[in-house]
Amino acid sequence: MKRDYNKIYDRKKTDCFKWDLNKEIYGKDDIISMWVADMDLPADPIVEQSIIDRARHPIYGYTFRNDAYFQAFMDWQYTRNHWKINRNWLLNSTSVVVSINMIIRALTQPGDKILICTPVYSQFFVTITDTGRQIVTSSLINDNDEYKLDFADIESKLAAGVKLLVFCSPHNPVGRVWGKKELEELARLCIKYDTIIVSDEIHSDLVYSEVSHTPLASLSPTISANTITCMSPGKTFNISGLSIGFIIIENEELRELIRQKFLSYHLMAANIFGITACHTAYSSSAPWLDNTISYLQANRDFLCNYISENIPQIKLHKPQGTYLVWLDFSYFQLSQKQLQCFLVHLAALGLDNGTKYGEEGEGFMRLNFACSRQLLQKALDQLNEAVKKLMQVEGKLEKLIDNYKEIEDCD
Numbered sequence: 001m002k003r004d005y006n007k008i009y010d011r012k013k014t015d016c017f018k019w020d021l022n023k024e025i026y027g028k029d030d031i032i033s034m035w036v037a038d039m040d041l042p043a044d045p046i047v048e049q050s051i052i053d054r055a056r057h058p059i060y061g062y063t064f065r066n067d068a069y070f071q072a073f074m075d076w077q078y079t080r081n082h083w084k085i086n087r088n089w090l091l092n093s094t095s096v097v098v099s100i101n102m103i104i105r106a107l108t109q110p111g112d113k114i115l116i117c118t119p120v121y122s123q124f125f126v127t128i129t130d131t132g133r134q135i136v137t138s139s140l141i142n143d144n145d146e147y148k149l150d151f152a153d154i155e156s157k158l159a160a161g162v163k164l165l166v167f168c169s170p171h172n173p174v175g176r177v178w179g180k181k182e183l184e185e186l187a188r189l190c191i192k193y194d195t196i197i198v199s200d201e202i203h204s205d206l207v208y209s210e211v212s213h214t215p216l217a218s219l220s221p222t223i224s225a226n227t228i229t230c231m232s233p234g235k236t237f238n239i240s241g242l243s244i245g246f247i248i249i250e251n252e253e254l255r256e257l258i259r260q261k262f263l264s265y266h267l268m269a270a271n272i273f274g275i276t277a278c279h280t281a282y283s284s285s286a287p288w289l290d291n292t293i294s295y296l297q298a299n300r301d302f303l304c305n306y307i308s309e310n311i312p313q314i315k316l317h318k319p320q321g322t323y324l325v326w327l328d329f330s331y332f333q334l335s336q337k338q339l340q341c342f343l344v345h346l347a348a349l350g351l352d353n354g355t356k357y358g359e360e361g362e363g364f365m366r367l368n369f370a371c372s373r374q375l376l377q378k379a380l381d382q383l384n385e386a387v388k389k390l391m392q393v394e395g396k397l398e399k400l401i402d403n404y405k406e407i408e409d410c411d
């Protein structure tokens with residue numbers, strides 16, 4: 001059975017972050033929500049059926065991950081990414097954020113410096129701060145065509161003593177799928193300065209037809225020895241609510257330190273339905289994923305064309321991967337608060353605030369286009385109308401919103 005992605009799936013009243021927290025987050029229920037990184041598209045029916053089948057056995061006791069489960073993941077990596085993984089390189093996790101948190105705890109001490117390339121996924125900031133480590137940032141270069149790593153800056157930061165680089169590949173929010181040369185240069189610098197790389201590759205299966213993803217650790221045995229890779233079926237198969245993840249570490253010494261840390265926090269257990277869905281998806285959901293990527297790519301192209309044709313004031317780089325797009329609203333010269341106010345109250349859209357991703361996000365918003373085309377079109381039409389109104393009053397937002405002062409004053 002193939003799903004109809006053109007249908008709008010109503011997720012309200014499922015307690016999902018994206019639709020059931022609009023009032024709390026945006027102060028308003030009636031908006032199109034396009035923030036948190038999951039899809040408004042249904043998972044593979046094969047995965048759904050596997051969960052139902054397992055649920056029919058009414059004993060939900062402690063359960064382990066069997067050999068076939070790991071083999072399905074290893075086969076997936078080999079087939080899709082040409083990456084040959086050994087069974088003993090794998091550790092289990094409940095999520096990528098948990099993995100990064102545990103890796104930081106296992107390999108660094110409070111106060112140690114951890115480098116991130118910003119703007120970047122907001123939880124990188126949170127998890128480094130929560131563990132009492134020090135954030136060091138290197139801004140991506142926003143070139144005319146695409147975002148790039150600033151190797152000179154990265155080298156100067158590494159030379160000043162950085163314990164870990166937490167790297168996002170493909171990159172959330174800017175949508176870059178890093179090329180082999182860029183990855184090799186990054187790895188070369190990190191090896192030179194004795195900095196371990198934690199490569200968050202959660203978005204690695206969601207890349208578009210012009211590019212392909214290269215797992216950093218697959219580049220060479222030397223790079224593999226210095227890299228810890230975090231992956232998960234969550235984004236790929238839209239099963240993030242099932243809390244499951246993998247960590248891949250060839251380096252035995254690092255692996256043991258991380259394994260011990262997981263054990264000490266009792267984090268090795270898994271949810272039965274997560275195991276079932278993950279195993280089924282890596283074994284059987286390649287056709288579903290290929291179909292989903294085609295749909296997402298068409299959404300991406302639709303969005304990019306729509307904006308360049310109708311709202312050219314908003315700048316963007318076409319994402320090469322992820323279903324996220326990083327929109328630059330700086331043309332309108334609104335403060336971040338005004339921008340949020342404009343989007344919520346005039347466009348009725350719930351986007352993700354750019355400054356969550358670092359100071360480079362001032363004037364930016366992240367939009368998630370993993371939804372039906374119909375909904376995406378509606379959202380873009382609303383944005384287009386709102387921009388037209390704003391242009392008519394020469395950017396004076398207060399002229400358009402009745403209770404503007406009140407809205408501006410609240411957080």
Ligand SMILES: Cc1ncc(COP(=O)(O)O)c(C=O)c1O
Binds near residue numbers: 096200202234240245
């Ligand atoms: C780069 C990146 N890493 C990790 C996560 C969260 O992963 P998990 O739910 O497995 O913790 C996200 C979710 O948006 C993400 O974009």
